Amino acid sequence: MVSRVIPVAPFDLVIFGGTGDLARRKILPGLFRRFCAGQMPPDARVVGAARSDMSAEDYRRMVRDAIGEFNSDTSYKAADLDAFLARLEYVTIDAKGEAGWSELQKLMAGEGRVEAYYFSVSPSLFGDLAERLHKWGMADAQARIVVEKPFGRDLATACALNATLAEHFDEHQIYRIDHYLGKETVQNLMAVRFGNMLFEPLWNAQYVDHIQITVAETVGVGGRGEYYDKSGAMRDMVQNHLMQLLCLIAMEPPARFDPDAVRDEKLKVIRALDPVLPHHISRGQYQAEACNEAEMPGYRTAVGDAKTRTESFVALKTHISNWRWAGTPFYLRTGKRMAARSSEITVVFKETPHSIFSEEAGRHRNVLSIRLQPNEGITLGVTIKEPGPGGMRLIDVPLDMSFAEALGDDTDHVDAYERLIMDVIRGNQTLFMRGDEVEAAWAWTDPIIQGWEARNDVPKPYDSGSDGPTDSAELMRRDGREWRKVSP
Ligand code: NAP
Numbered sequence: 001m002v003s004r005v006i007p008v009a010p011f012d013l014v015i016f017g018g019t020g021d022l023a024r025r026k027i028l029p030g031l032f033r034r035f036c037a038g039q040m041p042p043d044a045r046v047v048g049a050a051r052s053d054m055s056a057e058d059y060r061r062m063v064r065d066a067i068g069e070f071n072s073d074t075s076y077k078a079a080d081l082d083a084f085l086a087r088l089e090y091v092t093i094d095a096k097g098e099a100g101w102s103e104l105q106k107l108m109a110g111e112g113r114v115e116a117y118y119f120s121v122s123p124s125l126f127g128d129l130a131e132r133l134h135k136w137g138m139a140d141a142q143a144r145i146v147v148e149k150p151f152g153r154d155l156a157t158a159c160a161l162n163a164t165l166a167e168h169f170d171e172h173q174i175y176r177i178d179h180y181l182g183k184e185t186v187q188n189l190m191a192v193r194f195g196n197m198l199f200e201p202l203w204n205a206q207y208v209d210h211i212q213i214t215v216a217e218t219v220g221v222g223g224r225g226e227y228y229d230k231s232g233a234m235r236d237m238v239q240n241h242l243m244q245l246l247c248l249i250a251m252e253p254p255a256r257f258d259p260d261a262v263r264d265e266k267l268k269v270i271r272a273l274d275p276v277l278p279h280h281i282s283r284g285q286y287q288a289e290a291c292n293e294a295e296m297p298g299y300r301t302a303v304g305d306a307k308t309r310t311e312s313f314v315a316l317k318t319h320i321s322n323w324r325w326a327g328t329p330f331y332l333r334t335g336k337r338m339a340a341r342s343s344e345i346t347v348v349f350k351e352t353p354h355s356i357f358s359e360e361a362g363r364h365r366n367v368l369s370i371r372l373q374p375n376e377g378i379t380l381g382v383t384i385k386e387p388g389p390g391g392m393r394l395i396d397v398p399l400d401m402s403f404a405e406a407l408g409d410d411t412d413h414v415d416a417y418e419r420l421i422m423d424v425i426r427g428n429q430t431l432f433m434r435g436d437e438v439e440a441a442w443a444w445t446d447p448i449i450q451g452w453e454a455r456n457d458v459p460k461p462y463d464s465g466s467d468g469p470t471d472s473a474e475l476m477r478r479d480g481r482e483w484r485k486v487s488p
Contacts, residue, residue, distance in 0.1 A: 005037050006039070007038060007039055007040070007041050008039060008040070008041065008044075008114075008425040008426055009041070009113075009114050009425065010041050010044055010114070011041075011044050011113055011115070011425045012044070012045045012046075012047065012107075012110065012113055013031070013045070013047070013117075013118060013425075014047040014049055014091075014104065014118065015027055015046065015047070015048055015118045015120055016050070016117065016119055016125075016129055017049075017050060017118075017119070017120035018047070018059070019048060019050040019054075019059075019062065020120055020121070022148070023066075023120050024066035024069075024070065025066070025070045026179075026415065026417040027118065027120060027421065028046075028063050029066065029067050029071040030415050030417040030421060031046060031084075031421065032067050032071065032076070032080075033071070033073065033415070033418055034418050034422060035087070036080050036084075039422060040084075042087075045087055045089060045107075046087055046088050046089070047090065048063070048088065048089070048090045048091070049091045049092075049093045049100070049104065050092070051092065051093070052092065053092050054090060054092070056088065056089050056090045059088060060085040060086075060088050063085060063088060064081065091103050091107065095121060095125040095128045095129050095132065096125065096128050101132055101136045102136070104136070105136045105138060108138055113142070114144070114425050114427075115138065115140070115142045116143075116145075116146060116421075116424050116425060117133060117145045117146070118146040118148075118421075119146060119148055121148075123150055123151070123161075126147055126161060126164075126165070127161065127164040129145075130145065130164060130167070130169065131164075133145070134167075139168045139169055139173075143169070143173060144173045144424060144427070145165070145169055145174055145175065146175045146177055146421070146424055147174065147175065147177065148177055149177065149178060149240055150231065150236070150240070151240075151433070152438070152442060153231065153235060154446050154449070155439060155442040155446050158438050158439055158442045162435040165435075166435070171434065171435060172429065174435070175420075175423075175424050175432045176432050176433040176435070177420055177432060178240050178241060178244050178432070178433055179420065180240075180241040180245065180343075180372070180416070181244055181416075181420070181431040181432070181433075182415075182416030182417065182419040182423075182431055183372050183373070183376070183416050184376050184414065185370055185372045186244075186248060186372060187431070188370075188376075189248050189249065189345070190248060190257070190262075192378060193253075200253065202349065203324075203347075204328075205325050205326055205327045205328040206350075208348070208350065209328070209349060209351075209365065210328060210329045210330070210331060210479075210481060211250075211328065211329075211330050211331070211348070212330075212333070212344075212484060213242055213245050213246060213330070213331070213332050213333070213344075213346075214332075214333045214334070214343065214344050214483070214484065214486060215237060215241060215245075215333075215334040215372075216333070216334065216335060216340060216341065217336050217338060218341045218465075219341075220286065220299070220302055220336050220337045220464075221299065221302045221303060221336065222302075226303065226304075228303065228310070228312075229305060229308055230310075232310040232312070232314075232449075233311050233314040233335060234314050234445060234448060234449055235449070237314075237334040238314060238316075238332060238445065239441050239442060240433075240441065243270065243441045244266075244433070245372075246330060246332065247265075247269045249345055249347070250320055250324075251265040251269050252265050252324065253265075257430065259429035259430040259432075260434075263430075263434045266437055267434070268322075269320060270437065270440040270441055270444060272320045272321050272322045273318055273319075273320055274318055274321055276316050276317070276318050276448050280316055280318070280475065281314065281315070281317075281475075282313070282315040282460070282469055282472035282475050283314050283457065283459040283460065284312065284314075284335065284460045284461065284462040284469035284472070285299040285300065285308075285311060285312050285313070285459040285460075285461055285462070286312050286313065286335070286336060286463075286464045287299075287462065287464060288301065288464070289465070296464060299312045299336075309452070309457065309458055309459060310459075312336045312459075313333075313334070313335030313336065313338075313462060313468045314332075314333070314334060314335070315331065315334075315468060315475055315483075316331070316332050317330070317331050317475060317479075318332065329479065331475070331481075333468065333472065335462075335468050337464040338468065338486050339466060339486045340486050340488040341374065342374070342486050342487060342488060343372035344370065344371050344372065345372070346369045346370075346484050347367070347369075348365055348481075349365055351364065351365055357392055358392065360391075361392055361393055361394045362394055364396055365381075366380065366381055366382060367380075367381040367396075368380050368381075379398045379400050380399045381397070381398055381399075382396065382397060382399055383396055384396075384397055419431075420432070467483065467485070467486050
């Protein structure tokens with residue numbers, strides 16, 4: 001299947017932090033792929049900006065290496081890479097000082113082009129960058145800023161950051177990025193829900209028993225220990241990625257697929273979330289891998305604090321207090337060093353109200369599973385008769401829609417970042433979080449974290465390579481349910 005690539009308008013994209021890990025691993029290889037796909041106009045420019053003193057030539061060399069290392073698709077032509085690199089500039093700049101700003105201002109002086117400024121730097125510099133862009137006359141009507149996560153560490157800091165950005169930019173110029181929203185399947189979630197007659201009539205408490213959202217990682221904190229320990233799974237994953245998935249699965253159909261209509265509906269979901277009760281939460285820290293302790297340290301060793309109470313795993317049950325979902329629990333779970341890398345949303349439907357079959361046929365439920373990674377796809381478990389002459393025995397079989405199989409190569413190489421950056425250039429904010437959404441998410445998360453702090457809550461240990469602490473399974477078992485197995 002051949003996808004239609006519509007080139008975006010000519011643009012200048014400045015990447016603050018253009019030498020950093022995110023820029024080298026995701027942003028620049030992603031832009032290169034869009035260039036190869038013909039989506040980036042030939043006169044678009046990308047300006048790397050950081051404190052390191054280097055020439056544009058040095059920067060192009062660095063980006064060439066980064067693309068060589070991080071671009072999964074190696075089938076590109078050398079001439080395309082040269083042409084892409086020729087679109088790159090570099091400015092040595094200090095977000096906290098005056099060095100480099102007049103040079104950047106001169107580079108951005110062209111008229112009638114989209115100007116995008118990607119804040120791929122430490123969050124402590126977001127405010128400085130916004131202020132300086134304004135001071136140097138670059139916060140004009142064409143400008144838009146892309147702000148990385150984390151967006152605050154609680155409600156107060158998120159409100160303060162929103163207020164600082166709002167001094168210099170209108171909300172329609174601010175793109176708060178959550179790369180989960182750029183994933184193909186996440187957008188497909190909306191297409192499946194709102195593009196088919198089949199699901200929406202069943203999408204409510206009357207037919208849905210419960211919904212599970214799992215984002216499991218096999219990696220530990222790695223070299224990010226110091227940063228991660230100040231944050232933990234609740235701030236790093238639940239407040240943003242899992243909440244966004246929860247919003248998309250639970251929201252009312254927006255009147256139109258436009259940014260504010262979608263984000264209004266997401267916001268209503270967050271505002272309707274019940275507070276989470278302490279016994280509806282499981283918190284954990286992964287343990288060292290017994291067989292290989294030297295290479296696989298436990299959480300506390302990895303972050304260098306033998307007494308840290310930060311969680312690397314959290315599972316919780318919550319409810320959405322509205323007409324559609326009253327009584328349907330939502331179970332959220334995320335953790336590091338789990339059995340497999342897997343992100344999945346599972347909608348478990350109720351049993352039929354009455355079975356016409358004998359008891360031996362058993363009771364069955366339809367399960368719709370939306371897999372974000374790996375192997376993006378959607379599976380619907382349906383109940384059929386077990387083949388053979390053994391009478392009416394029922395089994396569940398998957399109706400499988402693997403996107404890679406159905407759509408061929410098209411889905412393989414489009415990464416969430418490149419999709420979202422093109423949305424920024426197009427001026428489409430649908431897949432970006434609005435300021436009030438982020439604040440509402442913190443308003444729900446803060447009391448949970450404050451409760452842990454007030455109770456000096458100590459996370460439960462769990463084995464690396466497992467599905468989390470035992471009380472996570474217990475959280476489900478108490479309700480007569482169970483988690484889906486975390487599998488690759
Ligand atoms: P990083 O590797 O530490 O890179 C930071 C970048 O900022 C470097 O280019 C650095 O270059 C530049 N920088 C530092 N101080 C500066 C200053 N005063 N003025 C101008 N530039 C400055 O960080 P990262 O991992 O790329 O992360 C960047 C942002 O993305 C962070 O907000 C992070 O939370 C977010 N994020 C990262 C990832 C990821 O996978 N890496 C994932 C999600 C979100 P110089 O030292 O040369 O100035």
